[in-house]
Amino acid sequence: MRTLKSSEELAMLLDTEKLLVVQFGANSCAPCSAIRKKIETWAARANVAAVYIPIETFPELAAQAGVFTVPCLFVYAEGRLTVRESGYFSVEDVLAKAKRYQEMLS
Numbered sequence: 001m002r003t004l005k006s007s008e009e010l011a012m013l014l015d016t017e018k019l020l021v022v023q024f025g026a027n028s029c030a031p032c033s034a035i036r037k038k039i040e041t042w043a044a045r046a047n048v049a050a051v052y053i054p055i056e057t058f059p060e061l062a063a064q065a066g067v068f069t070v071p072c073l074f075v076y077a078e079g080r081l082t083v084r085e086s087g088y089f090s091v092e093d094v095l096a097k098a099k100r101y102q103e104m105l106s
Contacts, residue, residue: 024072
């Protein structure tokens with residue numbers, strides 16, 4: 001899972017990736033770190049693009065996306081938001097939904 005370097009990079013990923021998992025998180029958030037590791041492992045096995053957006057570095061992106069709490073996960077299929085979860089949620093459920101979208105797009 002790459003860490004976002006610019007807002008332009010996010011726009012490029014949304015335009016080019018069939019399926020994209022986006023995690024908004026914070027360096028001081030322990031659940032964010034645990035979720036990030038799970039997503040990294042899953043994305044590598046599933047061959048899915050994933051990006052981590054630290055809200056400390058990109059507060060404007062977080063605000064534009066309506067992120068009020070972390071961790072927050074978005075799944076985009078062909079550039080459209082299909083899954084959004086934040087706060088307390090099951091990572092496995094989100095990734096299962098992402099896998100279903102991946103199968104539909106294949």
